[in-house]
Each structure stands twice: as C-alpha cells, then as structure tokens.
Amino acid sequence: MFQLNIDRDVSIRLFNDRDADELFQLVMNSREYLREWLGWLDFTQRVEDSAAFINETLKALVDTGGYPKSAAITxxxxIAGTIGFNEINKFHKIGIIGYWLGEGFQGKGIMTKACRALTNYGFKTAGLNRIEIRVAEGNLKSKAIPKRLGFTEEGKIRQAEWLYDHYVDHILYGMLAEEWENK
Structure with missing residues (x-):
C-alpha cells in the first residue's frame, strides 16, 4: 500500500472510500480559491462526485503499475489536498506530477514537502528517469514549488488548459534522475 510519511505532520497516502465526505468538504470550502487554476470544480457538486473520483484513482493504480495517479496529502x-502522477509513461520512464492544496492549508510548506517526497519516490522507487511539473503561467504559488526544488524551467506549452472560459499557458519544469541524485 502506498504511503509516504514525510514528517510528524505531513504524509501522502492512498485515498479510501471513507475519504469522500472529507475530500468533498475540502473542495467546497476552497471552491472559489481553487477555481482560479483548476478546471474540474464544476464536476464536483455532490459527495458522490468525490467518491467517484476516489474510485477512479484507486482503479488507476492498476494502469500505472501501482503508482498513485492521485493521493491524499494529509x-x-x-486531508489538505492531493498529489500524484497525472501521467506515467512506463516506456520512457517519465512521470508528470499534479497537485492542489486547500485554501486553509496554504503557507505551511506542505506542498513543497509533498512534492519533494513524491519526486524522490518517483526516482528511487518507481524508477523514473524524468519528472515534469506543468503549472499555469500566472499561478505564482504553484510555480514556486518546482523552482524551490531545483527543477529546470524548460519552456511554455501554449494554451495547454481550458479554464471555464479561456485557455492558459503552462510553464514546463523538468527534473532528471541524475540531477535529483546530485542534489
């Protein structure tokens, strides 16, 4: 079972079916805050929507070979937010990390710790050679995470994501296993 205990307060773990209410409440309490950068909020209207999301993440473990597509950050x-590998390319050994954190959990270093732990897991346990983080160009808080962890800014993906009524560009950050090892 996937679980990363980061420190006394922060961990990453798989969701379970008992998490639906708590995850739903986190989304509802942070809805306006998250809406600026996350395009899926309109699809989360009921606890059952969070339960369906959790079920999808657990089913995805089979497709990814046991790597979390989305896990709970506690x-x-x-539950403070989610983090996981939005995509894993097993042939090329590339993982793309995605994450979000509820509004009340901002500014505590939680996401930096979680992203560091998942990156370390990706290289050391999952055997990835490259990890990417793609962040909306204007999302300064989210862009600070890969920068803080030493990821290299590699370019811009134009109109990478539709957010309700407009496209946003993504900044692509990358880290190679050899670079992470030398940190």
Whole structure:
C-alpha cells in the first residue's frame, strides 16, 4: 500500500472510500480559491462526485503499475489536498506530477514537502528517469514549488488548459534522475 510519511505532520497516502465526505468538504470550502487554476470544480457538486473520483484513482493504480495517479496529502491527519502522477509513461520512464492544496492549508510548506517526497519516490522507487511539473503561467504559488526544488524551467506549452472560459499557458519544469541524485 502506498504511503509516504514525510514528517510528524505531513504524509501522502492512498485515498479510501471513507475519504469522500472529507475530500468533498475540502473542495467546497476552497471552491472559489481553487477555481482560479483548476478546471474540474464544476464536476464536483455532490459527495458522490468525490467518491467517484476516489474510485477512479484507486482503479488507476492498476494502469500505472501501482503508482498513485492521485493521493491524499494529509496535514495533522486532515486531508489538505492531493498529489500524484497525472501521467506515467512506463516506456520512457517519465512521470508528470499534479497537485492542489486547500485554501486553509496554504503557507505551511506542505506542498513543497509533498512534492519533494513524491519526486524522490518517483526516482528511487518507481524508477523514473524524468519528472515534469506543468503549472499555469500566472499561478505564482504553484510555480514556486518546482523552482524551490531545483527543477529546470524548460519552456511554455501554449494554451495547454481550458479554464471555464479561456485557455492558459503552462510553464514546463523538468527534473532528471541524475540531477535529483546530485542534489
């Protein structure tokens, strides 16, 4: 079972079916805050939508070979957000990390710790050679994470994501296994 205990307060773990209510409440409490950068919020209207998301993430474990497509970030045992490999290319050994954090959990270093732990897991346990993080160009808080972890800014993906009524460009950050090892 996938679980990364990062420190006394922060961990990453697989979702379970009992998490639907808590995840739904986190999304509802942070809905306006998250809406600026996450395009899926209109698809989360009921607890059952969060339950369906959790079921999808657990089924995806088979497709990815056991790597989390999305897992719960917990802070002091409360679900604070999610992180995982949005995509894994097993042939090329590339993983793309995606993440979000509820509004009330911002500014505590949680996401930097979680992203560092998942990157380390990706290279050391999952055997990836490259990890990417793609961030909306204007999302300064999210862009700070890969920069803080030493990822290289590699370019811009134009109109990479549709957010409700407009496209946003993504900045692509990359890290190679050999670079991570030398940190």
């Amino acid at each position: 802070y002091k045992d409360a």
